[in-house]
Amino acid sequence: MLNFNDRVRQVLLLALIILLIYLSLRELKLFMPGLLGAITLYILSRASYFQLVYTRKWKKGNAAFLYIIFYLLILGVPVFAAVALLSPKISSVFSDPTAVINNIKQAVMQVQAKAGVAIVTEKSLSNSLDQTITFIPSLLNSTLNLVSNLITMLFFLYYLLYHGKAVEMTLFKIIPLKDANTSMLASETKKMVKANAIGIPLISIIQGLVATLGYFIFGVHEFALWGFFTGVFAFFPIIGTMVVWVPLVIYMYVTGETWNATGLLFYSLVVTGNIDYVARITIMKKMGNVHPVITVLGVLIGLGLFGFIGLIFGPLLVSYIVVLFRIYMNEFTNQPLDEKKPDESDVVNKEPKT
Numbered sequence: 001m002l003n004f005n006d007r008v009r010q011v012l013l014l015a016l017i018i019l020l021i022y023l024s025l026r027e028l029k030l031f032m033p034g035l036l037g038a039i040t041l042y043i044l045s046r047a048s049y050f051q052l053v054y055t056r057k058w059k060k061g062n063a064a065f066l067y068i069i070f071y072l073l074i075l076g077v078p079v080f081a082a083v084a085l086l087s088p089k090i091s092s093v094f095s096d097p098t099a100v101i102n103n104i105k106q107a108v109m110q111v112q113a114k115a116g117v118a119i120v121t122e123k124s125l126s127n128s129l130d131q132t133i134t135f136i137p138s139l140l141n142s143t144l145n146l147v148s149n150l151i152t153m154l155f156f157l158y159y160l161l162y163h164g165k166a167v168e169m170t171l172f173k174i175i176p177l178k179d180a181n182t183s184m185l186a187s188e189t190k191k192m193v194k195a196n197a198i199g200i201p202l203i204s205i206i207q208g209l210v211a212t213l214g215y216f217i218f219g220v221h222e223f224a225l226w227g228f229f230t231g232v233f234a235f236f237p238i239i240g241t242m243v244v245w246v247p248l249v250i251y252m253y254v255t256g257e258t259w260n261a262t263g264l265l266f267y268s269l270v271v272t273g274n275i276d277y278v279a280r281i282t283i284m285k286k287m288g289n290v291h292p293v294i295t296v297l298g299v300l301i302g303l304g305l306f307g308f309i310g311l312i313f314g315p316l317l318v319s320y321i322v323v324l325f326r327i328y329m330n331e332f333t334n335q336p337l338d339e340k341k342p343d344e345s346d347v348v349n350k351e352p353k354t
Contacts, residue, residue, distance in 0.1 A: 035156060037153035068158055196298075200295070218264040218267065220252075294315050
């Protein structure tokens with residue numbers, strides 16, 4: 001039992017540690033997506049990395065460097081695709097922004113005239129488009145921030161992998177919970193990160209490809225670009241893809257492409273819409289069984305807190321509320337866990353299992 005003086009020194013030391021951690025994180029806010037991304041990739045890689053190091057006897061540095069190259073290639077493909085699809089449009093905006101604004105205004109007014117509904121006035125539309133055009137340079141300036149976070153992510157990932165076992169054992173010791181609850185927290189973190197970092201992007205890619213096929217079949221101009229946007233909005237379950245294909249269908253109807261618009265409408269409702277449901281009950285069920293409500297709330301919270309990486313850590317944050325409540329009940333009410341004990345591979349107080 002600690003005496004009063006020792007207790008005071010303990011509290012002061014903990015307060016100092018917490019203060020320093022807070023100050024460090026506050027100053028690293030700009031690079032927080034990179035740090036969280038490194039943690040995500042480490043959780044996804046740890047099992048196979050440990051197998052290379054402890055079973056196949058690879059050198060830690062060589063194995064970690066192999067994963068850096070692998071993730072650099074994996075992340076480079078979508079970035080290259082986005083640049084290839086969007087750069088011509090952005091270049092045309094900068095080359096003649098007035099013409100682009102006039103074309104958009106004309107299209108919107110034409111749609112409203114044929115639909116017989118006036119949703120926006122020409123003046124308000126002009127103001128909105130002007131604000132959008134002025135926003136593009138700031139969006140391009142964020143490219144430097146994106147590159148900096150990518151470098152930060154790969155840098156920290158290398159050292160997380162290299163010192164992974166020591167880091168996990170240290171965390172296991174300092175987390176002030178029962179061993180069973182610490183293991184459950186580790187297991188839930190691993191499950192949720194896997195489900196959100198692999199499952200949700202995979203579902204979005206599938207929906208984007210399926211939607212692109214529909215846009216191609218029914219004659220949508222620049223179908224690849226609209227398919228890309230559909231895949232991006234597919235991160236939001238249920239209504240995400242509708243943000244893209246509903247305006248496309250309406251535009252095709254008012255411009256006289258009735259048959260193509262009708263075909264795209266039924267294709268989007270039956271195929272693109274249902275592929276989200278099918279993918280979630282198959283892929284997500286196996287990876288983590290993340291409820292759509294958790295995904296939606298998590299995405300909304302995560303984007304505001306962490307930026308794009310919040311698509312992964314937002315649902316994880318919401319899930320933690322449920323997990324920590326169960327841990328609280330177990331820690332302080334002496335009620336048994338309502339789940340079986342996590343697999344020993346999630347407990348890091350011994351040699352990692354392969």
